[in-house]
Amino acid sequence: MMRKMSSYPIGFTAHDHAQCVKSALAAAQAVCANRGVQLTPVRLRTLEILLEEHAAMGAYDVLARLNAEGLGSKPPVAYRALGFLVDQGFVHRIEQLNAFIACAHPEDAHSPAFMICRSCGTVAEAKAQSGKFAQSAAQTGFQIEQTVIEAEGLCPSCQPQVQS
Amino acid sequence: MMRKMSSYPIGFTAHDHAQCVKSALAAAQAVCANRGVQLTPVRLRTLEILLEEHAAMGAYDVLARLNAEGLGSKPPVAYRALGFLVDQGFVHRIEQLNAFIACAHPEDAHSPAFMICRSCGTVAEAKAQSGKFAQSAAQTGFQIEQTVIEAEGLCPSCQPQVQS
């Protein structure tokens, strides 16, 4: 861990970027309206930055962007916005990277799982299937509220090529 | 995350403490001899501290103990010893707590999973069964090298009691 933070690309496959940003923002707006919470300018812009970057970013990198746009220059501003977005499920925290990433499936509540490429830094989100771990927790009487599942390894593009 | 670090107890059930410390140390000594790596005084004492504490500890807490015994006072000393122990599999890092904990099953290589009580801070280690996540990673072509699985919740003792 602790490589120099800047930003890590997300996902191993191509997709329509402008479209996914737009729909994710719309979804977030709708959810916030439903829940009666405020998607303020700082919060909105923070989410937008993470969506546009489409990669895991450190809090201070997000802050630098906000600062460049006059939306706040001190750490608490970024941490508060990120905290809100994480609480609402629009953003996930990647523990191994001390970084944040816009959620790939903001529509439904879910526990995320991540695959992190140690070579190129790309992060892909999958849905977690708790399975046996949840069962064994239940057996010991432990009541799970939230899970962190992160795999580190090599993404398809970064694996050593086989000779043809 | 980010509660004040000090030390978190481990495990939800009672056990013979002196015995488990002793056998873990013996196992570590044997493994190091096998591998031709040195379990130096700082490393040995660091492991011993984590085993005795039997809880997740922050690097600076470990350092404070080492320092009290004249074994080193600067952060790199603790981080290096902890790094060695993690590399050898005698200690695990808990990402959500930025903390370290002696391994409960040092004999065999394994990927650990943890249950962390958000109320009392107790940490229990289980063996991870990767199952479906590993499969879905394989499908996307991602090659997993290491996994982090941590559940936060309430341990049996901290759950609200039911009226009898």
Added chain:
DNA sequence: CGCATCATGTTATGTTATAACACACAACGT
């Protein structure tokens, strides 16, 4: 001995995160 390797000691600094308090502003009841 000369040299390589591994471990430790130390300085300095980098990176991540929060506590605490001040202020702005909208919503509400009176």
Added chain:
DNA sequence: ACGTTGTGTGTTATAACATAACATGATGCG
């Protein structure tokens, strides 16, 4: 209109976590 409450932002200061880089010592080997 007025105060009150809740929520969000601005700011200062500091805490907590982690490593780069270089110096020193100890061990083993040709």
